Amino acid sequence: MCKVSLLVCLVLVASVFVEYVVAKQHQHHEPKVKFYELKKGNLSVKFTNRGASIASVIVPDKNGKLADIILGYDSVEGYANNTPHLGSIVGRVANRIGGAKFTLNGITYKLIANEGNNTLHGGPGGFGDVVWRVSKYEKDAQSPFITFAYRSFDGEQRFPGDVSVYVTYKLLGYQKLSVIMKAKAINKATPVNIINHAYWNLHGHNTGNILSHTVQLFASKVTPTDNASIPTGEIVPVENTPFDFLKPQTVGSRIDKIPSGYDINYVIDGPNDHKMKKVAIVHDSKSGRVMKLWSNSPGVQFYTSNGLINIKGKGGVVYGPRAALCLETQGFPDAVNHPNFPSVIVNPGKTFKHLMLFQFSAKGTEFAAVAAKHDEHHEPKVKFYQLKKGNFSVTLTNRGATIASVIVPDKNGKLADVVLGFDSVEEYANNTQYFGAIVGRVANRISGAKFTLNGVTYKLIANEGNNTLHGGPKGFGDVVWRVSEYVKNDRFPYITFAYRSFDGEQRFPGDLSVYVTYKLLGYQKLGVAMTAKALNKATPVNIVNHAYWNLHGHNTGNILSQKIQLFASKVTPTDDAAIPTGKIIPVKNTPFDFLKLRTVGSRINKLPSGYNINYVVDGPANDQKLKKVAIVQDPKSGRVMKLWSNAPGVQFYTSYWLKNIKGKGGYIYQSSAALCLETQGFPDAVNHPNFPSVIVNPGKTFKHFMLFEFSTKI
Ligand SMILES: *[C@@H]1O[C@H](CO)[C@@H](O)[C@H](O)[C@H]1NC(C)=O
Ligand SMILES: *[C@@H]1O[C@H](CO)[C@@H](O)[C@H](O)[C@H]1NC(C)=O
């Protein structure tokens, strides 16, 4: 085969080999192309890793009717031939580069012209055409998200340098979709302008044109273009031109004055400081849907899909011009060739960041948005908060609305921390034992990880054998709560944590608005008020606090010599999987009898794994009044804790399952290091009609109170 000379032949073979290896590396195994879905409340969004594209956005209209409001294809194959870039990420440099070239640090880079003499959207094989890797996909998170990753190589589409790109789509707050586009230049300076190219029709992707949509653009200037759509370099005011959307205007009001419709870069008002700014509000009066858009980009391309011709889309609908509008937040087009435009150059080691935030609502349903306003905008920061009154102080953290420490004096006035926990807020992100945390939506166990309510069977996530424990793998103790009030300097200092649980979270039905208040009252009293309003569906609710108490001090060994009295004459015994059998039996003449004050350890050896059982608190069940629950006394320190609650049950748990957990001050917590008194609805009540119901109907509010008093006398 190789007839020239051995050397030439070797070089040839070597270079073919190198090319082969390079190509192989880039393909490695090309990831499979699939659809991925994120869901939160009534908002659901589908993606595909071809082009890291948004494939559908489904949101309710003013009557609650759902529709898909972006253009796209039914199958992933459609995205392999997505010439209009429906929903896709576009890059390395979106929009046009005039003459398909630019000069950077003295080198002229000749690109591939794919629109006349210009390069459009990164060239013929841009980021919208390639297959991305799914680097993270967390469907069940509080703010579910997916991250697509792509490694762009030096010379790809003739751009300089390797670039590592990540695009994260995340659902947060009330019907919000955020898009985070990041690109790190690894080894060479390169232009970067990565955007999302969704085509919006708020009436529904298949409902005709968007000429009656109202658009408001927070942009007083545009960068006009020549007849090849390349910016002239001028930046001109929109005032008195058909481009003026400073006040809301219908898209169609002046579109005929522009030869082929809108396709121009607007300069977003405000400083070019990379901070989030209002970009646009779009409203469709027919459906009532409203879309608001914020971004940190300096520009936004407003495009009325003028070039969309005969594109066969979802459900066989054929998309044409004006079927949708695009709001591509971006760096200015052809910025590489206009020194007066904000630079799009990213130097080696630096990272490009482009953020978009969409919010969907519907006119006439703003009340829902207002009701959800307390919902987190961005996930709140996790911190410690302290409440203090006299010698009594309590520390809390908004991860899990958790009690992190309770410091009280002993009989000699010596202070100690009497609950188990961690030193740093970070450690509460891995609080497998629920130290001090609020547990929900349904604390304790649900057998078979399922229940039936109003004829619908809900299948939950089993996270303890076949059962659901403490609300599922990511319950209320694991999520970050918002601090809705924090009043430190009051006579009765308090803090209120808020959490908006969404329909389908951990597979429970309906939206739920939850508040937990911790308040210091009177002399060394701590009140805990847990409320949860069911917004739209009936749902079980059983929210508890899971503090681990050791009155001698969190780091002093076991609680077996401490004494306890439980104002409860009955228990709900369980099977081997800790699921109630349904019976309710007296404690008399059993090791469970704590009707009189007794040491915890007196009969614990009669039980295979210590106490872990629901007691039926004496007094009428469900009258919602506070009742005496327990008194705990530590003879060594003299500390006494009294507990009252309105709950019908209390789980008495002697922390048998605590094994080698590194806690505060590096202390290692072991079995029996603490006891829990989780006042609660009965475990698995959803599957036991003879237990007090834990169902909360729409519009109704669950209320659970606990009152602790610390002293040194019984
Ligand atoms: C979801 O849609 C239902 C039905 O329209 C509505 O009742 C409910 O309020 C919506 N949830 C949210 C969070 O908007
Ligand atoms: C491309 O550039 C050449 C040379 O300047 C010019 O003759 C031609 O008209 C251009 N093509 C288009 C489509 O603008």
Ligand SMILES: *[C@@H]1O[C@H](CO)[C@@H](O)[C@H](O)[C@H]1NC(C)=O
């Ligand atoms: C674009 O404009 C240039 C100069 O203004 C003109 O010479 C050229 O013919 C125009 N090209 C097209 C395709 O209209």
Ligand SMILES: *[C@@H]1O[C@H](CO)[C@@H](O)[C@H](O)[C@H]1NC(C)=O
């Ligand atoms: C706080 O502790 C000190 C020292 O033991 C004691 O003198 C004081 O009375 C305590 N204050 C209250 C309000 O209990």
Ligand SMILES: *[C@@H]1O[C@H](CO)[C@@H](O)[C@H](O)[C@H]1NC(C)=O
């Ligand atoms: C979380 O805690 C468990 C149990 O203590 C431990 O095995 C694990 O390494 C921890 N994980 C992290 C990420 O800290």
Ligand SMILES: *[C@@H]1O[C@H](CO)[C@@H](O)[C@H](O)[C@H]1NC(C)=O
């Ligand atoms: C889960 O249920 C299956 C089927 O009933 C049973 O075989 C299995 O032993 C159960 N697992 C546990 C951990 O209880």
